[in-house]
Amino acid sequence: xxxxxxxxxQQRLQQATVQKYGKVKLSEAILHLCEPFDTDALDFDxxxxxxxxxxxxxxIALSTDLEERKSTLLxxxxxxxxFHQEFERDMEMMPTMPTLNQDPPDSVVMLHxxxxxxxxxxxxxxxxxxxxxxxxxxxxxxxxxxxxxxxIPKRADE
Numbered sequence: 763x764x765x766x767x768x769x770x771x772q773q774r775l776q777q778a779t780v781q782k783y784g785k786v787k788l789s790e791a792i793l794h795l796c797e798p799f800d801t802d803a804l805d806f807d808x809x810x811x812x813x814x815x816x817x818x819x820x821x822i823a824l825s826t827d828l829e830e831r832k833s834t835l836l837x838x839x840x841x842x843x844x845f846h847q848e849f850e851r852d853m854e855m856m857p858t859m860p861t862l863n864q865d866p867p868d869s870v871v872m873l874h875x876x877x878x879x880x881x882x883x884x885x886x887x888x889x890x891x892x893x894x895x896x897x898x899x900x901x902x903x904x905x906x907x908x909x910x911x912x913x914i915p916k917r918a919d920e
Contacts, residue, residue: 788892789908792816795882799875806906810899813908815872817894819879824893835876891915 793800795816804812818838825831865871892912900907 786887786890788890788894788910788912789897791887791890792820792894792897792910793908794886795819795879798878798882806901809906812875813897813899815876816879817897817910819876820883820894822876823880823883824891831880 792813796812799812800809822831822834822838825834866874892914894910894912896911898907898909900909
């Protein structure tokens with residue numbers, strides 16, 4: 763297959779995939795998940811971290827079994843540098859922290875955002891089983907560009 767034929771094949775495959783999932787591109791779905799947390803106060807790095815959490819939440823939400831979700835969540839958190847130490851320390855300190863006018867620790871906020879993103883994926887895209895393999899998030903002259911590589915599982919009826 764030549765280069766032009768491969769490109770046409772990829773375009774037809776992408777078009778069929780988008781059609782299959784309600785004409786929603788996966789990058790658009792991820793940005794839609796992030797909307798409640800996306801503020802003007804976020805810089806590029808903040809947006810990148812939010813997208814990373816949304817991608818993680820998406821993949822966790824693909825599991826229908828609660829134990830599998832828990833296992834996937836713990837595995838994802840293990841990959842974040844120093845998260846377990848920070849989270850355990852923050853959880854131990856929370857009962858002794860004054861609650862008035864004090865923001866919760868970053869690790870607790872991050873876990874809350876992740877849980878909310880999982881919930882949004884369940885509510886907004888319950889039948890979308892595309893698994894995200896990788897993503898790139900780059901600044902462009904018109905804003906930012908999100909590109910996602912995904913894996914579409916084959917069904918038994920296909």
